[in-house]
Amino acid sequence: MAIKINRSTGLIGMAGSLKLMINGKVVGKVAHNDTIKLESPQEEAILSISHGGSRSNKVAVRDGDTLVIKTVTRTKILFLLTFAVPTLLNFFPNTYSNRPYLSIAAIVVIGIILLASETYKITKIP
Numbered sequence: 001m002a003i004k005i006n007r008s009t010g011l012i013g014m015a016g017s018l019k020l021m022i023n024g025k026v027v028g029k030v031a032h033n034d035t036i037k038l039e040s041p042q043e044e045a046i047l048s049i050s051h052g053g054s055r056s057n058k059v060a061v062r063d064g065d066t067l068v069i070k071t072v073t074r075t076k077i078l079f080l081l082t083f084a085v086p087t088l089l090n091f092f093p094n095t096y097s098n099r100p101y102l103s104i105a106a107i108v109v110i111g112i113i114l115l116a117s118e119t120y121k122i123t124k125i126p
Contacts, residue, residue, distance in 0.1 A: 001043055001063040006035045009071045009120065012079050018069065018120065019050045022061075026050070030069065047122060054119035066125045075119045078110050085110075 007018065007030045017029035020038060022045045030036050049056035049069065059067065086103035 001040045001045065001061075003038050003040075003047070003061050003064070004035065004066045005030055005038055005069065006067070006125075007032060007069045009069060010076075012071050012076050016051060021048045021050055022046065024048075049120050049122065051119070053115045056120035056122050057118055059122045059124065061124075068123050068125055070121050070123065072118055072121050074117065075114060078114050082107055082110050 005020065009018075009032065014032040017031045019026050020028045020030060022038075022040050022042070024046075027040065028036065028038055044060060044062050046058050047061045047067070048058045054075075056069070061067065085106040086099075089099050089102055
């Protein structure tokens with residue numbers, strides 16, 4: 001089985017290579033804005049992605065499939081909130097003494113949400 005995978009994760013998803021997993025086993029990596037061809041001895045398999053605790057949906061793939069990997073919109077929004085929340089806290093004068101703690105708490109909560117949800121989405125291209 002041979003499948004073609006195109007990674008188009010944008011600015012937020014460009015750090016590092018994504019591990020490609022077939023049936024739960026790492027079989028390769030794909031870099032930012034890269035297209036690779038992946039070979040597998042199986043006729044049908046389940047493809048997923050792993051990267052530093054983040055994950056993707058699982059897709060059933062067959063010989064000849066072409067797939068694209070993108071960053072989920074929710075991930076982009078949460079990533080931007082990581083920077084926006086501490087900045088917005090500067091506009092609330094009653095938070096001066098608690099600002100560092102509130103900023104850290106917000107970043108931790110956003111990080112937990114990011115790790116608990118799917119960061120990348122694999123889609124088949126017809």
